[in-house]
Amino acid sequence: MDKTGAEILVEGLEKEGVDVMFGYPGGAILDICDCLCKSKIRFILTRHEQGAAHAADGFARSTGRVGVCMATSGPGATNLVTGIATAYMDSVPMVAITGQVPTSMIGNDAFQEADMVGITRPITKYNYLVKDVMDLPRIIKEAFFIASTGRPGPVLIDIPKDIQRAVYKNYSYPEKIDMRSYKPVYEGHPNQIEKAAKAIEKSKKPLLYCGGGAIISGAHEEILKLAEKCDIPVTMTLLGLGCFPGNHPLALNMLGMHGTQYANFATAETDLIIAVGARFDDRVTGKIDEFAPNAQGRVIHIDIDPSAISKNIQVSVPIVGDCKKVLSDLLKVVKPLKHPEWVKQIREWKEKFPLKYKNDDDLLRPQYIVEKIYEITKGDAIIVTEVGQNQMWAAHYYQYSKPRTFLSSGGLGTMGYGFPAAIGAKVAHPDKLVIDVAGDGSIQMNIQEMATAVINNIDVKIVILNNAFLGMVRQWQELFYQREYAFTDLVRYIDKDITTEDIKKDPSLFLPNFVKLAEAYDALGLRVTKKEEVTPALEKAFSSPKVAIVECIVEREENVFPMIPGGASVKQMIGGMA
Amino acid sequence: MQHIITALVENRFGVLANISSLFSARGFNIDSLAVGETHDPSISRMTIVVTGDDRIIQQVMKQLNKMIDTIRVSDLTEEAHVERELMLIKMGHTPKTRAEIVQLVEIFKGRIIDFNPRDLSVEIVGSSDKILAFMDIMRSFGIKEVARTGRVALPRG
Numbered sequence: 001m002d003k004t005g006a007e008i009l010v011e012g013l014e015k016e017g018v019d020v021m022f023g024y025p026g027g028a029i030l031d032i033c034d035c036l037c038k039s040k041i042r043f044i045l046t047r048h049e050q051g052a053a054h055a056a057d058g059f060a061r062s063t064g065r066v067g068v069c070m071a072t073s074g075p076g077a078t079n080l081v082t083g084i085a086t087a088y089m090d091s092v093p094m095v096a097i098t099g100q101v102p103t104s105m106i107g108n109d110a111f112q113e114a115d116m117v118g119i120t121r122p123i124t125k126y127n128y129l130v131k132d133v134m135d136l137p138r139i140i141k142e143a144f145f146i147a148s149t150g151r152p153g154p155v156l157i158d159i160p161k162d163i164q165r166a167v168y169k170n171y172s173y174p175e176k177i178d179m180r181s182y183k184p185v186y187e188g189h190p191n192q193i194e195k196a197a198k199a200i201e202k203s204k205k206p207l208l209y210c211g212g213g214a215i216i217s218g219a220h221e222e223i224l225k226l227a228e229k230c231d232i233p234v235t236m237t238l239l240g241l242g243c244f245p246g247n248h249p250l251a252l253n254m255l256g257m258h259g260t261q262y263a264n265f266a267t268a269e270t271d272l273i274i275a276v277g278a279r280f281d282d283r284v285t286g287k288i289d290e291f292a293p294n295a296q297g298r299v300i301h302i303d304i305d306p307s308a309i310s311k312n313i314q315v316s317v318p319i320v321g322d323c324k325k326v327l328s329d330l331l332k333v334v335k336p337l338k339h340p341e342w343v344k345q346i347r348e349w350k351e352k353f354p355l356k357y358k359n360d361d362d363l364l365r366p367q368y369i370v371e372k373i374y375e376i377t378k379g380d381a382i383i384v385t386e387v388g389q390n391q392m393w394a395a396h397y398y399q400y401s402k403p404r405t406f407l408s409s410g411g412l413g414t415m416g417y418g419f420p421a422a423i424g425a426k427v428a429h430p431d432k433l434v435i436d437v438a439g440d441g442s443i444q445m446n447i448q449e450m451a452t453a454v455i456n457n458i459d460v461k462i463v464i465l466n467n468a469f470l471g472m473v474r475q476w477q478e479l480f481y482q483r484e485y486a487f488t489d490l491v492r493y494i495d496k497d498i499t500t501e502d503i504k505k506d507p508s509l510f511l512p513n514f515v516k517l518a519e520a521y522d523a524l525g526l527r528v529t530k531k532e533e534v535t536p537a538l539e540k541a542f543s544s545p546k547v548a549i550v551e552c553i554v555e556r557e558e559n560v561f562p563m564i565p566g567g568a569s570v571k572q573m574i575g576g577m578a
Numbered sequence: 579m580q581h582i583i584t585a586l587v588e589n590r591f592g593v594l595a596n597i598s599s600l601f602s603a604r605g606f607n608i609d610s611l612a613v614g615e616t617h618d619p620s621i622s623r624m625t626i627v628v629t630g631d632d633r634i635i636q637q638v639m640k641q642l643n644k645m646i647d648t649i650r651v652s653d654l655t656e657e658a659h660v661e662r663e664l665m666l667i668k669m670g671h672t673p674k675t676r677a678e679i680v681q682l683v684e685i686f687k688g689r690i691i692d693f694n695p696r697d698l699s700v701e702i703v704g705s706s707d708k709i710l711a712f713m714d715i716m717r718s719f720g721i722k723e724v725a726r727t728g729r730v731a732l733p734r735g
């Protein structure tokens with residue numbers, strides 16, 4: 001059959017199983033829009049292209065499927081960039097489609113021309129500029145394959161306007177894919193797996209350290225089995241949360257800069273690290289030379305991406321492969337083990353140094369709110385976060401027990417990620433409660449998506465921990481810059497000393513008024529200033545059929561503890577000591 | 579240490595840009611990079627000369643391998659291989675220096691490929707050492723311009 005480029009794209013998307021996508025129109029993508037609106041694919045019009053990219057990301061992270069976003073050429077496409085970079089850093093499968101000026105005008109600084117292939121080269125797994133409509137079917141097929149296999153990541157397809165209109169005679173969509181240059185390895189090498197089993201059997205204080213890769217590969221069951229079979233405690237990175245039940249006796253929760261004390265003590269003590277889909281990021285290791293001193297030369301690293309192995313630290317048993325596959329093979333060869341001393345030690349640490357905050361007065365603290373969210377939802381929600389203190393508290397005070405229930409921008413740390421990502425997650429899981437735990441700064445970065453959520457009945461819930469500060473940055477200023485709160489105070493009059501109490505009494509001291517803003521979008525807006533109001537407000541918001549904002553006025557200068565300053569080691573941990 | 583790495587890549591638009599952006603984004607220093615189509619027009623061979631310690635070279639290899647368009651990458655440094663570089667060098671000459679230059683070109687098994695009353699151009703093929711040595715000697719005659727291809731290499735056997 002003869003088809004135009006735009007028709008081929010839409011058919012390709014359908015063939016790849018796309019049933020929803022997020023985007024924004026413009027001159028250079030009109031042909032595609034015209035075809036899309038006649039297709040079965042649900043197109044969700046966001047209010048900013050960044051929102052579309054994050055929504056596609058949230059859709060992808062919460063499902064494991066490829067998220068799709070679309071924008072016009074030039075400014076539309078550059079607006080996607082932060083969202084693409086966010087997805088790239090966290091290995092999220094995504095296909096971004098951008099319109100481009102006609103082939104004949106490329107390179108002429110034409111109206112709304114931006115070199116998207118050049119701009120996105122370092123932030124995509126791969127990208128394409130389509131120069132011939134005959135290449136388009138193969139490119140679509142490849143793009144989805146590349147985005148979703150191996151270490152997943154975003155792929156951009158830039159389609160000039162004339163290619164969208166060009167006709168491909170006797171077109172057919174490719175059935176199979178064969179790329180001689182791209183063949184991800186899924187099976188771990190049996191010798192290496194054998195070696196890993198030996199190392200585990202020899203270790204007295206082994207530690208599983210699991211990252212986002214564990215979730216991507218769906219290795220949660222194998223991790224649980226290995227931990228229980230070999231009596232190994234499990235610590236997780238921010239992106240690893242949910243790959244192991246947070247309330248399991250062997251769970252150490254998060255490690256690193258804002259990790260639990262027990263996780264960081266265990267890391268300092270362990271004699272064998274078993275890294276699963278984690279990359280020894282600097283937020284995890286701190287000062288690299290002092291990271292896990294007793295496990296030097298005893299590190300097993302399982303990862304699908306060979307370039308992640310031995311990048312930051314020396315690895316003794318590298319295993320390239322899919323985490324789930326490798327672990328299930330490892331489970332077949334490793335003997336059951338017991339480490340009573342080690343596990344007892346861990347249990348003592350957990351009892352002695354739990355995560356805690358001051359909760360014996362009437363003041364409303366952000367941690368309390370996250371705890372209440374956990375209580376009310378019984379842990380059965382999808383929690384999405386913004387970036388900053390809100391993100392860390394959401395990681396600390398909610399116990400994640402299932403993969404893909406905690407979505408957060410880890411690698412890039414993108415403020416403004418949470419709300420649109422929550423929209424994407426909710427679209428994928430209409431029956432689940434999806435909550436964006438937000439800061440008052442971050443939420444303003446993509447607040448325009450309120451219209452998207454309300455109009456499309458995507459009833460996500462936003463809980464704003466409003467400290468009227470760019471809290472995490474303020475925390476650093478308090479600790480390392482002599483409390484000079486440069487450019488972090490978000491109150492109305494920064495020259496006045498405005499306290500939490502002042503804001504509670506007079507909402508006009510903070511802008512915007514989130515309750516009125518919610519109402520302006522025909523959403524539910526609730527304001528909480530006291531502890532006893534928290535549960536009723538959350539319950540009301542969560543049970544409402546509407547999009548809801550619950551704004552909680554929290555203690556302004558609450559800090560995230562414990563904390564290991566950047567580039568330091570566990571010895572320099574501050575805060576949270578008993 | 580200097581390493582010589584060869585990569586077979588898809589002969590596609592953007593591959594060279596991908597490789598050079600990979601190197602610059604990670605702060606790797608390329609000493610030279612040579613690219614050309616192979617006997618299969620859909621495949622190009624790149625020869626990359628890069629200096630770094632083992633860890634850096636390991637990362638270079640892994641990052642090259644990770645690129646979607648690379649078919650095969652190998653580090654030839656420790657393997658038996660042949661390698662060549664070509665240089666074109668243009669010098670001034672006078673009746674007094676002419677004979678000496680011609681003689682040196684012969685010693686280095688080079689060829690004079692352009693000649694006019696003011697200057698002459700020489701083609702030299704060989705190892706980088708040989709090329710550097712020739713260039714050094716020519717300095718005293720007044721080098722006007724130099725173009726080098728960078729090294730190309732093939733595994734032996």
Ligand SMILES: Cc1ncc(C[n+]2csc(CCOP(=O)(O)OP(=O)(O)O)c2C)c(N)n1
Nearest residue numbers: 388389390413415439440441442470471472
């Ligand atoms: C787009 C972007 N700009 C700047 C930063 C730097 N930054 C990190 S955390 C933070 C403060 C976030 O403030 P808020 O959203 O109010 O959250 P809080 O820390 O108070 O919970 C800033 C500015 C960032 N991560 N992302």
